[in-house]
Amino acid sequence: MSEQRTLDRSAIARQKAAQTKNRRTQARLFESAMHHVTAPRRAQQQITVASICKEAGVSSTAFYYQFEHGVAELLGEVLDRSMRRVRRQIARDIERELSSPDYRVAIAVYRVVEELFRYPNLFEVETVPRRWVQLIAQPLAEAIVSDDRDLEDHPGMVIAEYHANAIIGLLGRDYTPSFEFFSKLVVSQIIPVLGMADPEFGDRWQQLVHSLPPI
Known part of the structure; x- marks a missing residue:
């Protein structure tokens, strides 16, 4: 024994x-x-x-x-941890600002782009896996849908994945525009697609995101 x-x-x-x-x-x-x-x-x-x-x-x-x-699996883990942190920060931002649908999307775009700018070489891979697109799209889709519905087949996820692909494509270029220009570009594209913005939104959203604390 x-x-x-x-x-x-x-x-x-x-x-x-x-x-x-x-x-x-x-x-x-x-x-x-x-x-x-x-x-x-x-x-x-x-x-x-x-x-x-x-x-x-x-x-x-x-x-x-x-x-x-x-x-791809290792870098996917890096991206997964990153986007989890971003989603928590977006939730805090939205709760603090009591924001409208326009602002929820603007905050999500701003935070996602802000985070991805920390990783200038992340997309230096032969092929970007679809899981990466989904990870980046998730916080955007949550801001677009803003309720408890299943996102997998929701049109909001389709829109979010489209813009996630665009973000990846631009970040993977030899020349990437500045963070300020880049975030403004994405917001200016995604908001009209959603048919959400009021006439003064283009001026106001920048004031909001510049007041947000860093992650």
Whole structure:
């Protein structure tokens, strides 16, 4: 019996050690990925497994053990965490401002674009997965629909995904316009599509978003 207990404790210790090692590997890979996507804009250099592993000091075998679908899965995790934070911030902004539908959409666009500007190299991948489009579209769709309806097949999600694709396309260009111009451009496109804006909205929304605290 005592021998069995010793074996059980040994197995538990090995399991805990393996879990700790996995967490450390994930943390190093995530840190490397964050450095890649937030570094100054790189000219035509894709983010690769090799470049992430080199900086993280991790083997490609260890990388694929954690992220079997490659760079897209790891960067998708970066984007997922980012958009979760943005959605929480948008909810706080809307609650504080008691905003109209126009303002909800403007705030969502502003926050999404503000966040994506932190990651100038995020879209330096061969193909942008549809999941990334959906992650970016989610906070936009929530602002457009603004109720508890299922968003998956809602027209608001279709509109949000269309504009999410446009945002990704513009951010992936060699030349990206300034944040101020970019956010104004997206708002000016999405609001008329929704048929929401009143005549004075174009002047007022900028006053609102400039009063918002940073994330």
